[in-house]
Amino acid sequence: MTDRPGPDDLVAAAAHEADLVERVRRGDVEAFDGLVRIHLRRAHAVAYRLMGHREDAEDLVQDAFLAALERIDTFQAGRPFGPWFYRILVNRGLNARKSRSLRRTDEIPEQAPSSSVAPDREAERGELKARLRTALDALPEKQRMVVELFELEGFSGPEIAEILEIPDGTVRWHLHEARRALKKVMQPFAPREP
Amino acid sequence: MNEPLPVPPADPQLRSLLAEVCPVPRLGEAEVGRLASTIRARAVLPLARLRRPDPWWESAAGWLKPLVPLAAAAAVLLALALRAAEPEPPHVPAALGPAPGVESLLGSILPPAEYELLASGAGDAALLLTAALEQR
Numbered sequence: 001m002t003d004r005p006g007p008d009d010l011v012a013a014a015a016h017e018a019d020l021v022e023r024v025r026r027g028d029v030e031a032f033d034g035l036v037r038i039h040l041r042r043a044h045a046v047a048y049r050l051m052g053h054r055e056d057a058e059d060l061v062q063d064a065f066l067a068a069l070e071r072i073d074t075f076q077a078g079r080p081f082g083p084w085f086y087r088i089l090v091n092r093g094l095n096a097r098k099s100r101s102l103r104r105t106d107e108i109p110e111q112a113p114s115s116s117v118a119p120d121r122e123a124e125r126g127e128l129k130a131r132l133r134t135a136l137d138a139l140p141e142k143q144r145m146v147v148e149l150f151e152l153e154g155f156s157g158p159e160i161a162e163i164l165e166i167p168d169g170t171v172r173w174h175l176h177e178a179r180r181a182l183k184k185v186m187q188p189f190a191p192r193e194p
Numbered sequence: 195m196n197e198p199l200p201v202p203p204a205d206p207q208l209r210s211l212l213a214e215v216c217p218v219p220r221l222g223e224a225e226v227g228r229l230a231s232t233i234r235a236r237a238v239l240p241l242a243r244l245r246r247p248d249p250w251w252e253s254a255a256g257w258l259k260p261l262v263p264l265a266a267a268a269a270v271l272l273a274l275a276l277r278a279a280e281p282e283p284p285h286v287p288a289a290l291g292p293a294p295g296v297e298s299l300l301g302s303i304l305p306p307a308e309y310e311l312l313a314s315g316a317g318d319a320a321l322l323l324t325a326a327l328e329q330r
Contacts, residue, residue, distance in 0.1 A: 027245030033234050040226050045218045054219055058229060065233050069240050133215045148216060151209050157201050172199040179202050186208070 017081050025072055036065055039082065042153060043089055049148050050093035060096060064089035083162035086155075090145075090163055128189040135185045139178055142166070146174040147182075303327065 017038065023031030043064065047057035068075075068085050075084055136144060142164065149155040149163065150171075157175070161168040221229070248256075300323075301309055308322050 024241075025244065027241045027243070029234065029238070029241050032237055032241060033230060036230050036233050037226065040230060041221050044221050044229070048218045049216065061229065062233050062236065066236055066240065069237055072244070129211065129215050132211055136212070136215060147212070151212050152216065152218075169198055172201055175202050176199055179205070179208070182208060182212075186211070 014080060018078070021072070021075060021081050022077070024069070032069065035081065039085060043086070045153055046086060046089060046149070047093060049145075049152075050090065050097065056096070060089065060093050064092055067092065080159075083159045086159075086163045087165065124189060128186065131185045132182060135182055139181060143174045143178050146171055147178040150175055 017035070020031045020035045020038075024035060040061065043061045044057055047060040047064070048054065051057045051060055064085065067088050071088075075081070136147070139147065145164065146160055149160050150157070155163065157171045158168050160171045164171070300312065304312065304322065308325075312319055312322050
C-alpha cells in the first residue's frame with residue numbers, strides 16, 4: 001500500500017508538475033522525461049489492470065504518453081495533469097481491448113503462504129479470495145474499474161470522475177454498490193466475536 | 195432533498211484482499227528506466243516540432259481567423275450599398291421596339307427626288323414635308 005502524501009507535498013508536486021507541463025509545451029525533452037517518470041509506475045499499473053498483460057500494458061503506456069504529447073496544446077493550464085493523462089490512457093486501453101485480440105492474461109504467482117498461519121486459516125483465506133474474485137468479476141466493467149482505481153491505485157473520487165468522464169456522484173454510487181457486493185461475500189468469513 | 199452519498203470510508207481489510215486478488219506486477223527501477231528511455235526516444239520528433247517556431251503564415255492564420263466572418267459581413271453590406279446607389283435604368287416598353295431612323299422615315303414618306311432635294315439642304319424642308327404628307 002502506498003503512503004498518501006500530505007497537503008503541502010501535494011501542492012509542491014502540483015506546482016512542479018505544472019512547470020514540467022509548461023516546459024513540455026515548448027518541447028523540453030528533460031521536462032517530458034520528468035513527467036513520464038512521475039507517472040510511469042502508476043500508469044503501468046492502471047494499464048495492466050485494463051489489459052491484463054504486461055507487454056500490452058507497456059504498449060498502452062507508451063501510446064498514452066505519446067498521445068498526451070501530441071495533444072499537449074489542448075491541455076488546460078492550471079489543471080492537474082494526472083487525471084487528464086489517465087483519461088487518455090483509459091480511453092485508449094478500452095479501445096485497444098475492443099479492437100484487438102489480446103495476449104493471454106498473465107498469471108502472477110501468488111505470494112507463498114506464511115508458515116506462521118495455520119493451514120485451516122490459510123484454506124479459509126484462499127476460499128475467501130476465490131469468492132471475492134468471482135464477485136469482482138461479476139461487477140459491471142465501470143464499477144470494477146472505479147473500485148480498482150480507488151482502492152488499489154489510490155485515485156480520489158473527483159479524479160476518477162474526470163478519468164472516466166462520469167459525475168462525481170456516480171463514482172461514489174459505484175463505490176457504495178461495489179463495497180456492498182464485496183462485503184456480502186466477505187461476511188461469512190468475518191472473525192466471530194468470542 | 196437527498197443528501198449526496200459520501201465517499202465510503204477506507205476499509206484496510208478489503209483493500210488488502212483486493213490487492214491479493216488483483217495483483218499487478220510493479221515496475222522495478224531498471225524497468226522504469228528502460229520504459230522511460232523507449233518513450234523518450236519515440237518523443238524526440240514530436241518534441242522537436244514543439245520547439246520549432248510557427249511559420250509566419252500559421253501565426254497570421256491564427257489572428258486572421260476571427261476576421262473572416264467580419265470580412266464576409268462587410269462584403270455583403272458593401273454589395274447591398276452599391277446596389278442601392280445604382281440609378282434606375284430608363285423604362286422602355288418592350289412592345290415598341292427600337293425607334294426607326296429619321297432618314298429611313300423620310301425616305302419612306304418623300305418621293306426620291308424630293309428626298310434628295312431635302313437631303314442636299316436646297317429645298318424648304320417644312321414645305322416639302324407638308325406636301326408629301328398631304329399626298330399620302
